Amino acid sequence: MLSGNDGGIAISVQGAVKLYGSLRALAGVDLEVRQGEFFGLLGPNGAGKTTLISALAGLARLSAGHIAVMGHDVVTDYRAARRMLGVVPQELVFDPFFSVREVLRIQSGYFGVKDNEAWIDELLENLDLTSKANANMRTLSGGMKRRVLVAQALVHKPPVIVLDEPTAGVDVELRQTLWKFIQKLNAAGHTIVLTTHYLEEAEALCTRIAMLKAGRVIALDTTANILRRVSSHALKVRVAEAIVLPEALQEKLVCHEAEEMSFSFEKYEDVEAMLAALRTAGAVLHDVEITKPDLEQAFIGMMSKA
Amino acid sequence: MIAFRTLLYKEALRFWKVAFQTVGAPVLTSVMYLMIFSQVLADRVKVYDTVRYTDFLIPGLVMMSVLQNAFSNSSSSLIQSKITGNIVFVLLPPISYREFYAAYVIASVMRGIVVGLGVWIAALPFAQVAVVHPLWALGFALLGGAMLGTLGIIAGIWADKFDQLAAFQNFMIMPLTMLSGVFYSIHSLPSFWQGVSHLNPFFFMIDGFRYGFFGVSDVSPWLSFAVVAVALTVLTGVCLEMLRRGYKLRH
Ligand SMILES: Nc1ncnc2c1ncn2[C@@H]1O[C@H](COP(=O)(O)OP(=O)(O)O)[C@@H](O)[C@H]1O
Ligand SMILES: [Mg+2]
Numbered sequence: 001m002l003s004g005n006d007g008g009i010a011i012s013v014q015g016a017v018k019l020y021g022s023l024r025a026l027a028g029v030d031l032e033v034r035q036g037e038f039f040g041l042l043g044p045n046g047a048g049k050t051t052l053i054s055a056l057a058g059l060a061r062l063s064a065g066h067i068a069v070m071g072h073d074v075v076t077d078y079r080a081a082r083r084m085l086g087v088v089p090q091e092l093v094f095d096p097f098f099s100v101r102e103v104l105r106i107q108s109g110y111f112g113v114k115d116n117e118a119w120i121d122e123l124l125e126n127l128d129l130t131s132k133a134n135a136n137m138r139t140l141s142g143g144m145k146r147r148v149l150v151a152q153a154l155v156h157k158p159p160v161i162v163l164d165e166p167t168a169g170v171d172v173e174l175r176q177t178l179w180k181f182i183q184k185l186n187a188a189g190h191t192i193v194l195t196t197h198y199l200e201e202a203e204a205l206c207t208r209i210a211m212l213k214a215g216r217v218i219a220l221d222t223t224a225n226i227l228r229r230v231s232s233h234a235l236k237v238r239v240a241e242a243i244v245l246p247e248a249l250q251e252k253l254v255c256h257e258a259e260e261m262s263f264s265f266e267k268y269e270d271v272e273a274m275l276a277a278l279r280t281a282g283a284v285l286h287d288v289e290i291t292k293p294d295l296e297q298a299f300i301g302m303m304s305k306a
Numbered sequence: 307m308i309a310f311r312t313l314l315y316k317e318a319l320r321f322w323k324v325a326f327q328t329v330g331a332p333v334l335t336s337v338m339y340l341m342i343f344s345q346v347l348a349d350r351v352k353v354y355d356t357v358r359y360t361d362f363l364i365p366g367l368v369m370m371s372v373l374q375n376a377f378s379n380s381s382s383s384l385i386q387s388k389i390t391g392n393i394v395f396v397l398l399p400p401i402s403y404r405e406f407y408a409a410y411v412i413a414s415v416m417r418g419i420v421v422g423l424g425v426w427i428a429a430l431p432f433a434q435v436a437v438v439h440p441l442w443a444l445g446f447a448l449l450g451g452a453m454l455g456t457l458g459i460i461a462g463i464w465a466d467k468f469d470q471l472a473a474f475q476n477f478m479i480m481p482l483t484m485l486s487g488v489f490y491s492i493h494s495l496p497s498f499w500q501g502v503s504h505l506n507p508f509f510f511m512i513d514g515f516r517y518g519f520f521g522v523s524d525v526s527p528w529l530s531f532a533v534v535a536v537a538l539t540v541l542t543g544v545c546l547e548m549l550r551r552g553y554k555l556r557h
Contacts, residue, residue, distance in 0.1 A: 059397055060557050079400035087398055093391035097320050109312025110399035152395065 008071075010035045010160045010191035011056065015065035018051050018215075025051040026062070027215035033193060033208075035070075035159070038186050040206030040223070041195040047212040049195040050090050053164050057087045069160055083111060086158035090165050090195075094137040094145050100124070101133045103148060104155055111156035123151040126181045143174045150178065154185075161185065162193045167201065179205060203227065234291045235263045235271055240284035249277050259286075310405040313396060317413030321379055328417060332375055333424035336367045340429055343489060354491065354522050357435070362516070364429045365443070366488035369515040371425045372447050373508065376418035376454040377461070377479055380410045384462025385471050388554075397556065403549035407459065407542075414455025415448060422447055435520065442527055443518025446534065450511040453538045454479075456545050463554050482508045492524055507537040 011033040018026040025048045033039045041049050054060035056067050058074050058081070067074045072081035095103060101120065108116035124130045127147040132140060137148065146166065153161065163182070167175050183205070186192050196202055202209055202223065209226050211219040219226060239259050252274070255262040263274055271290065278285065321328040344360040354362065387393035396406065437443055457479070465471040486508035492500050503509045504525075514530030517523035523530070549555070 057398055058556060059394065061552065079402070082398065082400040085398075087394075089391075089394055091391050093394060095387075095392045095395065096390075097323055098316075102319075106312055106316050107395060107399070109315070110309050110396065110401060112308045112400070114308060 008035045009033070009068075010037065010070060011193065012068045013052070013056075013065070014067070016052065016055060016062050016067060017064040018048070018055060018060060019063045024215050026055070026065075029065070029212070029215070029217055031210055031217060031220070033160075033191060035191050036186075036189055038183075038192045038205055038207050039194070040202035040209040041193060041212060042197065042199065042202055042209055043195075043212035044197060046214075048215040049212055050164055051215075052212070053087065053162055053193075053195065056162065057085060058082060083156065084159050086153035086156065086161045088149050088153045088161075088163040088166050090168070092142060092145050092149070094140075094148065096136070096138045099134050099136050100129060100140070100148055100151075103137060104151055107152045108155040113156050116155060119157065120151075120155070123154055126184070127151055128177055142169070143171055146170055146174065147178075150181075159189070160191045160193070164195050165197070166194070167196065167198070233265055233268075235265055235274055236287075236289040236291060237261055237263075237278065237283070237285055238287035239278070240286055243278075243281050243283045246277050246281050249274060249281075262291075309399060309401045310409055313401060313405065313409035314412055317379070317383060317409055318416055320383060321413070321417050328375070328379070329421050329424055332371050332421050333428055336371050336425040337428045340364065340367055340432060344432065347489075354520070356522065357520055360432055361435050361520070362491070363489065364426070364433055365516045365519040366512055367429070368422045368426045369447065369450060369512050370483050370486075370488050372418035372422035372451050373454045373483060373511065374479065375421040376414040376451040377458040377475070379414040379417040380455045380458030381462035381465075381471055381475070382458075383410070383413075384459060385465055385468060388462070388466075389468070393555065403546065407456075407546055407549055410459050411452050411455040414458055415451035418451035418454065419447060422451075437519050438521040439518045441518070443515055445531070446511055446515040446518060449531075449534045449538055450515065453507070453511070453534065453541060456538065456541045460541065460545050460548065463548055466554075482506055485509075486512045487524070488512055507533055510534050 009032055011031065013029050013031040016026045016029040017024065027048075029048070029052060041052070043049050051060060055062050056069065056074060058078055061075070069081040070084040072078075072084060074081040098106065101124075104120045104123065105116065108114075108120070121130075124133055127150060129144070129147050129151065132144055137145065140148065150163070150166065153163075161182070166178060170178075182192055182194075192205075194202070194206060206223050209219070209221065209223050210217050211226070234254065237260070239261070242259060245253065245261075249263060252263040252265065253261060254264050265271060265274065275285075275288070340360070340363060344363055347359055384393070387396070461471055461474040465474060485503065486506055487503065492503045492509065495503065510525070510530035510533040513523045513525055514527050514534065517527040517530070
């Protein structure tokens with residue numbers, strides 16, 4: 001399919017700002033995604049993930065900053081940029097007038113691709129859609145519609161593929177089918193950008209992760225480094241009443257809700273010292289629990305700290 | 307070029323797949339108008355000396371169908387796509403705003419012409435005169451269809467909800483069409499209302515189209531042609547600028 005990753009830049013985002021009235025959906029984002037990467041864009045709802053993708057795809061216009069896809073500016077050189085890009089939108093949209101095959105033929109035409117039947121068949125096959133090829137879009141289940149959206153994004157074999165929460169509300173089977181196919185595309189040299197709020201998903205698939213919060217990148221690193229950073233073990237305690245934490249504990253705090261606190265630690269030897277520090281601070285412990293790395297929890301903790 | 311052709315094909319296929327509603331229904335409506343008005347008014351309304359009222363009515367109804375259906379096509383396609391969100395399928399590909407404009411307008415003209423032809427054929431049994439200047443008639447149908455197709459794009463992009471589009475249709479398109487002389491010659495109006503009619507570009511489209519049928523009209527076909535051409539040019543300019551900026555499409 002593609003010649004593999006040559007390490008060039010697939011997506012470059014520079015100083016991206018997007019204002020909706022007084023709301024800063026993007027508050028100055030800088031990012032680079034290299035060719036061949038499987039890149040994760042993580043963040044809670046409202047972080048600006050979809051806005052960033054919209055700007056990338058030309059569906060929204062930045063208030064300031066620049067974005068380029070495979071070196072083509074998405075505004076000044078939009079034709080080339082869009083040819084390089086396949087986007088699976090977050091919303092489950094479809095055109096009720098057409099069948100699956102018609103939709104894919106039409107989408108191919110929009111990208112200037114003629115006689116695309118062989119590739120359309122391959123897409124249908126890989127996404128388990130072959131039996132639905134002539135079904136009207138209206139008659140498909142949500143999961144099937146999602147698959148068609150993926151196929152539509154790929155009709156022109158874009159080197160850069162962006163999927164905006166493709167597995168939100170999707171059954172396990174589709175998840176498996178989808179990830180197998182996307183990994184195959186990645187192995188063939190396509191750059192993949194995936195947004196999700198399932199950290200496990202990102203952990204399993206992505207080589208690098210950017211965490212977005214309130215329109216800013218709060219972490220950008222390899223998945224391994226991010227995991228090392230966010231997640232060691234956790235010591236969860238419930239105290240009788242709120243206390244002032246000593247500084248040594250403060251920096252280990254990952255989550256704090258009323259009387260419940262979670263602290264991260266690397267080695268079990270540290271636990272004793274932490275409990276001692278809590279007692280010194282005047283805490284009366286009601287409950288103590290040690291948990292294995294909980295990615296979701298650590299992720300949430302990181303998000304609320306930044 | 308392939309992108310433009312595909313978008314045009316898709317827009318044409320969209321209305322053709324539901325031709326029963328998009329072509330059949332408006333043809334039926336016009337034929338009902340024709341039967342009722344020609345029955346009721348044939349002896350009461352006097353238009354040109356040489357033209358029977360029923361013959362006078364036919365081109366008016368044909369052109370009215372062309373105009374209304376051209377408007378319907380682009381406006382309803384766009385608002386549906388916007389509201390259901392599937393407009394992204396045409397916004398993501400490398401389609402220029404000019405191609406976008408051309409595809410939607412041409413599909414609208416096609417729908418207008420198909421419905422217009424349908425009305426005309428259905429009306430043939432009632433008609434007694436042949437078309438004198440078919441090229442004039444065709445020219446006005448094309449220009450008028452393009453103008454309303456353009457207006458449909460503007461309205462479809464501007465409207466956020468179906469009822470806003472309906473308001474545009476009911477409070478602008480309908481009155482302008484009804485007051486354009488489809489059912490009467492403006493010469494039968496008091497001079498004040500004749501003057502008002504001359505401010506309505508729809509009047510010139512209908513009058514010019516009718517000239518194509520009979521070789522008689524209220525004003526010179528060249529004047530009508532000029533008015534329609536200018537109106538189309540202005541609307542096209544407005545529409546292209548909206549599309550270029552991505553008004554309400556790319557926020
Ligand atoms: N078209 C819009 N108009 C106004 N505000 C918007 C629009 N699109 C997104 N927003 C706001 O921008 C912020 C980021 O949204 P979004 O990019 O959808 O977040 P995410 O995809 O990370 O959940 C949210 O506060 C959202 O309400
Ligand atoms: Mg989103």
